[in-house]
Amino acid sequence: TNTASPGFTPSEKGIEEAFDEVFDQAPGRVIVATFASLISRIQQVINCAIRHKRYIAIVGRSMQDNVHIAQDLGYMNIPADAIVKAGELERYKPHEIAILATGSQGEPSSALARMSRGESIGGKTIQIVPGDTVIISADPIPGNEELVNRIINRLFQRGANVVYSEIARVHVSGHASQEEQKLLLVADIVHVGDAD
Numbered sequence: 001t002n003t004a005s006p007g008f009t010p011s012e013k014g015i016e017e018a019f020d021e022v023f024d025q026a027p028g029r030v031i032v033a034t035f036a037s038l039i040s041r042i043q044q045v046i047n048c049a050i051r052h053k054r055y056i057a058i059v060g061r062s063m064q065d066n067v068h069i070a071q072d073l074g075y076m077n078i079p080a081d082a083i084v085k086a087g088e089l090e091r092y093k094p095h096e097i098a099i100l101a102t103g104s105q106g107e108p109s110s111a112l113a114r115m116s117r118g119e120s121i122g123g124k125t126i127q128i129v130p131g132d133t134v135i136i137s138a139d140p141i142p143g144n145e146e147l148v149n150r151i152i153n154r155l156f157q158r159g160a161n162v163v164y165s166e167i168a169r170v171h172v173s174g175h176a177s178q179e180e181q182k183l184l185l186v187a188d189i190v191h192v193g194d195a196d
Contacts, residue, residue, distance in 0.1 A: 060102025106147025130159030
């Protein structure tokens with residue numbers, strides 16, 4: 001992966017600036033789909049939501065499980081009063097809400113896919129409405145493009161503004177590009193040379 005990409009892979013740090021810009025311009029709820037295992041990205045979204053005075057709902061079983069485990073192990077810092085349950089979203093104004101969801105790869109049973117179809121998630125329906133902004137903070141894994149594009153189309157049809165890496169810098173690869181791979185090869189050659 002990324003062997004054909006010249007240069008260096010951009011830093012994760014640059015994503016937060018893009019998130020801030022999207023959050024700042026979003027008139028309603030912000031829904032962010034990313035890998036449930038990408039704890040640092042989830043923390044970035046939470047930090048951004050807090051800066052923009054938004055409460056956070058976490059939907060999707062794997063996202064909820066990973067966040068709880070990361071908190072228990074001390075890898076995430078989330079103020080207790082920042083989290084709300086999906087069933088409590090109606091108590092808040094849309095511009096006060098951020099939702100973290102599974103489904104960045106178009107998985108049919110994921111939270112984002114269910115929202116795009118108007119189906120319930122754990123007994124609660126979160127309807128996509130005009131004014132919602134959905135950030136897909138991941139690139140499709142090869143083979144998942146059709147699934148992801150289908151969800152993006154459904155989100156647009158429901159009136160959401162959809163932001164993904166082709167539109168804004170809301171994702172960077174977790175894989176090394178050519179220059180980083182060269183550095184790894186050189187380091188490996190030097191290390192092997194030292195062993196002799």
